[in-house]
Amino acid sequence: MLAPLPYYLILSAVLFTIGIFGFLFRKNPLIMFMSIELMLNAANLTFVSFARYLGSLSGQVIVFFVMTIAAAEVVVGLAIIVSIFRARASIDVDEIHLLKD
Amino acid sequence: MVNNVWLVLLFPLIGFVWCLLFGRLWPRLSGWIASLTIGLAFVAAVSVLIGLLALEPGDRIRIGTLYTWIGSGSVSVPLGILVDPLSTVMILVVTGVSFVIHVYATGYMHDDPGYGRFFCYMNLFVLSMLLLVLSDNFLLLMVGWAGVGLCSYLLIAFWFEKPEAAAAGVKAFVVNAIGDAGLILASSLILLTFKSLDYVTVFTSAKETLAVGGGTVTAITLLLLVAAVAKSAQLPLYVWLPDAMAGPTPVSALIHAATMVTAGVYLIARASPLFTLAPFTMGLIAWIGAITALFAATIGLVKPNIKRVLAYSTVSQLGYMFLAVGVGGFAAGIFHLMAHAFFKALLFLAAGAVIHALAGEEDMRKMGGLWKKLPFAYWTFLAATLAISGFPGFSGFFSKDEIISLAFTSDRGNVALGIIALVTAGLTAVYMFRAFFMTFHGESRVDEHVAEHLHRPGLAMVAPLVVLGVLSVIGGYVQFPGGGFTSFLTPAFTYFGVTPATESGLNPTISGLSVVVVLLGIVIAWAIWYRNPKTATSLGKSFGPVRAALLNDYGVDALYSLVVVGAVRGLGNVCSGLVDALVLDGIVDGVAESVRGISVGVARLESGYVRTYAVAILTGAIVIIAFMARGGL
Amino acid sequence: MGMIAFVIIAVVAIVGAAGMVLSRNAVHSALLLVANLFCVALLYLSLNADFLAVVQVIVYAGAIMVLFLFVVTLLNPSQRETPDQLHGQGWVAGVLAVVLLAEVAGVILSGVFGMIKTTATPPAVDWGDNVHAVGALLYSQFLFPFELTSILLLVAIVGATVLAKRRL
Numbered sequence: 001m002l003a004p005l006p007y008y009l010i011l012s013a014v015l016f017t018i019g020i021f022g023f024l025f026r027k028n029p030l031i032m033f034m035s036i037e038l039m040l041n042a043a044n045l046t047f048v049s050f051a052r053y054l055g056s057l058s059g060q061v062i063v064f065f066v067m068t069i070a071a072a073e074v075v076v077g078l079a080i081i082v083s084i085f086r087a088r089a090s091i092d093v094d095e096i097h098l099l100k101d
Numbered sequence: 102m103v104n105n106v107w108l109v110l111l112f113p114l115i116g117f118v119w120c121l122l123f124g125r126l127w128p129r130l131s132g133w134i135a136s137l138t139i140g141l142a143f144v145a146a147v148s149v150l151i152g153l154l155a156l157e158p159g160d161r162i163r164i165g166t167l168y169t170w171i172g173s174g175s176v177s178v179p180l181g182i183l184v185d186p187l188s189t190v191m192i193l194v195v196t197g198v199s200f201v202i203h204v205y206a207t208g209y210m211h212d213d214p215g216y217g218r219f220f221c222y223m224n225l226f227v228l229s230m231l232l233l234v235l236s237d238n239f240l241l242l243m244v245g246w247a248g249v250g251l252c253s254y255l256l257i258a259f260w261f262e263k264p265e266a267a268a269a270g271v272k273a274f275v276v277n278a279i280g281d282a283g284l285i286l287a288s289s290l291i292l293l294t295f296k297s298l299d300y301v302t303v304f305t306s307a308k309e310t311l312a313v314g315g316g317t318v319t320a321i322t323l324l325l326l327v328a329a330v331a332k333s334a335q336l337p338l339y340v341w342l343p344d345a346m347a348g349p350t351p352v353s354a355l356i357h358a359a360t361m362v363t364a365g366v367y368l369i370a371r372a373s374p375l376f377t378l379a380p381f382t383m384g385l386i387a388w389i390g391a392i393t394a395l396f397a398a399t400i401g402l403v404k405p406n407i408k409r410v411l412a413y414s415t416v417s418q419l420g421y422m423f424l425a426v427g428v429g430g431f432a433a434g435i436f437h438l439m440a441h442a443f444f445k446a447l448l449f450l451a452a453g454a455v456i457h458a459l460a461g462e463e464d465m466r467k468m469g470g471l472w473k474k475l476p477f478a479y480w481t482f483l484a485a486t487l488a489i490s491g492f493p494g495f496s497g498f499f500s501k502d503e504i505i506s507l508a509f510t511s512d513r514g515n516v517a518l519g520i521i522a523l524v525t526a527g528l529t530a531v532y533m534f535r536a537f538f539m540t541f542h543g544e545s546r547v548d549e550h551v552a553e554h555l556h557r558p559g560l561a562m563v564a565p566l567v568v569l570g571v572l573s574v575i576g577g578y579v580q581f582p583g584g585g586f587t588s589f590l591t592p593a594f595t596y597f598g599v600t601p602a603t604e605s606g607l608n609p610t611i612s613g614l615s616v617v618v619v620l621l622g623i624v625i626a627w628a629i630w631y632r633n634p635k636t637a638t639s640l641g642k643s644f645g646p647v648r649a650a651l652l653n654d655y656g657v658d659a660l661y662s663l664v665v666v667g668a669v670r671g672l673g674n675v676c677s678g679l680v681d682a683l684v685l686d687g688i689v690d691g692v693a694e695s696v697r698g699i700s701v702g703v704a705r706l707e708s709g710y711v712r713t714y715a716v717a718i719l720t721g722a723i724v725i726i727a728f729m730a731r732g733g734l
Numbered sequence: 735m736g737m738i739a740f741v742i743i744a745v746v747a748i749v750g751a752a753g754m755v756l757s758r759n760a761v762h763s764a765l766l767l768v769a770n771l772f773c774v775a776l777l778y779l780s781l782n783a784d785f786l787a788v789v790q791v792i793v794y795a796g797a798i799m800v801l802f803l804f805v806v807t808l809l810n811p812s813q814r815e816t817p818d819q820l821h822g823q824g825w826v827a828g829v830l831a832v833v834l835l836a837e838v839a840g841v842i843l844s845g846v847f848g849m850i851k852t853t854a855t856p857p858a859v860d861w862g863d864n865v866h867a868v869g870a871l872l873y874s875q876f877l878f879p880f881e882l883t884s885i886l887l888l889v890a891i892v893g894a895t896v897l898a899k900r901r902l
Contacts, residue, residue, distance in 0.1 A: 002780055017838075018752055024831070025827045030802065037767065041774055052781040057871050058871065058876075061876050072890035081805065082808065
């Protein structure tokens with residue numbers, strides 16, 4: 001069920017765009033984080049597609065690393081979110097603007 | 102001996118520096134030292150004269166250079182001195198009269214707290230004036246010119262706490278600044294035309310380089326004329342001189358009678374090689390001189406302040422000098438300059454003695470009957486009045502007569518000028534004797550309190566009066582035998598190819614006419630102001646409007662105040678209100694505002710909202726992708 | 735036949751992603767994301783990336799999303815979102831997203847980068863056992879990044895532990 005390359009690329013572009021839209025549109029930090037994961041996934045899909053069509057396994061290895069790092073990132077990120085929102089009791093990213101100029 | 106001319110400059114310089122350093126510490130001593138230095142300068146000047154006389158008449162010109170002041174490219178301006186009969190006469194007059202006045206001032210300014218400062222300024226003035234007349238190029242002339250202008254301001258406004266003195270000082274400076282502008286422009290033109298500023302180069306090549314009556318020479322001479330008119334208080338720039346009487350009387354005597362105001366006449370005489378090439382300017386000079394003389398004489402008929410009358414008299418006599426040089430009588434003009442220095446200085450000093458005695462009273466309506474109480478002042482004032490009126494035998498007679506005859510007979514003169522000169526001579530007699538009678542004769546109108554404390558002048562004040570009195574009488578006899586003075590001066594002009602118009606001997610018709618006019622004037626004055634004091638007041642009433650016009654200077658001051666001062670003030674208001682407030686402030690504030698606006702706008706990027714940052718990043722990413730898709734930057 | 739499968743999977747993935755973004759309930763979002771990840775894993779399979787497909791399911795969908803669900807339930811999942819303080823943010827987001835999509839699609843379809851051809855036939859690849867092949871590459875060419883990644887994981891663990899404590 002292998003489709004031509006452009007299909008995969010367009011699909012991952014769409015997923016990426018949805019992820020961006022979600023990040024910009026939602027205020028719940030968890031949803032924003034999930035959107036980031038979605039974006040990473042779209043990028044991974046692109047890598048794997050190209051790996052298949054260029055005949056190079058390096059693409060897959062890179063995806064492996066991306067997944068690992070995504071996992072680490074999620075861990076730390078969620079820990080931060082938990083500690084911030086434990087202190088404030090509100091799940092709204094817009095309330096955290098202490099770095100305002 | 103001629104080399105002593107450097108001493109003529111050195112001594113006043115020493116006096117000035119001394120007074121600058123020690124004037125406040127030892128005022129009395131500084132006053133004497135200042136006078137002494139001028140006296141020594143006079144002695145040096147006499148030695149220069151002797152040295153000059155020892156030379157052949159055609160050879161009497163020497164130039165000495167101290168060092169090269171400006172040497173840049175093709176322009177070389179040395180600090181140089183020109184000694185010739187003209188400059189020698191000038192330094193003799195300047196140092197001689199200055200010395201006498203300095204001695205007088207040690208008495209007159211005796212109780213003044215600014216005593217040391219006074220002599221400091223006076224010596225600086227003499228130094229500048231000497232520099233002016235001794236310079237051998239236009240640039241050094243300008244230095245001296247500016248120097249005397251500065252000292253004039255400093256000395257007019259000497260009692261600067263008095264508002265009218267400060268205002269008069271500023272007025273003098275501002276009007277003279279117009280003259281300075283003329284001089285600078287003229288020098289620039291000369292530099293452009295001749296590539297040099299020194300007299301010898303300019304004057305010897307004048308005839309070849311300039312076309313007679315051409316545009317360049319007329320422009321140069323007109324600009325020089327502006328400078329002369331301002332400094333010598335002719336129409337229309339005379340307005341500063343009457344107000345300058347707010348300064349101490351010795352200042353009026355020295356600067357505004359004998360020396361500074363004559364600088365204009367000197368300038369025209371010195372630059373005669375240029376002026377003779379511009380007939381238009383020469384005619385203008387003669388007419389300005391004649392009309393100013395008449396104008397000022399009429400005003401002198403009604404003014405009650407004795408110093409003002411003398412001021413207008415100075416303006417009038419300077420008009421005579423201008424008339425003289427305007428018709429080509431350069432030597433005659435300088436002759437009258439010398440005689441005028443003697444009797445005008447004397448008039449001021451004698452008036453000063455009266456003022457000093459009456460504890461500062463200057464209004465002649467509050468004087469009278471003083472002839473017994475102030476004998477020295479009385480007799481010397483009489484001598485000077487006779488001299489200025491041109492009474493036969495006195496110095497003024499000879500000098501004025503020469504001018505009147507030249508006005509009639511010279512190539513450039515004409516009958517109209519001569520008649521104006523003659524009429525003015527008569528008027529001079531009238532107003533001067535008016536002053537004489539009102540001050541010294543008749544019933545005493547002096548305030549009683551003042552009369553009791555009449556302060557007779559001391560020796561320091563009396564001796565100068567006597568010296569000047571003698572000079573006023575015999576000063577004219579330098580012309581004898583056979584035009585001695587004129588023939589001494591003429592080579593200074595012929596050296597550069599200028600032939601001054603001269604009158605050898607006295608023209609009997611004209612002399613006779615002038616004598617008649619003078620005597621008529623004295624009689625008229627006697628009739629109005631001596632015989633019956635009420636005649637003056639009733640005449641004043643019947644000629645009411647005329648008298649009012651004369652008292653107000655024919656409205657000249659008012660006109661200037663309205664037009665000139667008003668225009669400048671209006672411009673100032675426009676500039677401050679419009680240009681400064683709107684344009685300049687607008688630009689400056691606008692720049693600041695726009696910077697502030699930009700920074701506010703930029704600060705909005707740092708909103709603290711994560712999503713705003715994300716938008717920014719995304720936008721940047723889109724742009725970068727677009728660039729890369731096009732194949733790079 | 736292969737195309738139909740691809741299309742179905744793609745549609746489900748997109749629907750899941752969109753649903754995740756638009757859902758008001760955080761738990762629903764998380765579950766929809768799991769569905770999306772699952773679809774992507776299937777796509778990996780179609781691309782001869784067996785190992786990665788499995789890793790995706792186990793690590794991504796299994797561990798990471800479970801972690802998300804834990805945190806979602808920890809932080810009061812049913813809370814309503816407060817009205818937006820940044821006015822117009824939604825419009826800006828929408829416009830920018832569309833622009834980006836258009837841009838990328840344009841790049842892909844215009845063939846600027848020559849290797850992308852619409853009717854490219856996929857070259858035949860013979861990678862043999864995928865796990866073996868990936869492992870061989872991982873421990874030879876990519877050994878250094880591998881080691882660094884392990885250090886990174888250590889840092890992450892320590893960091894998470896420290897951050898999650900109530901008192902240090």
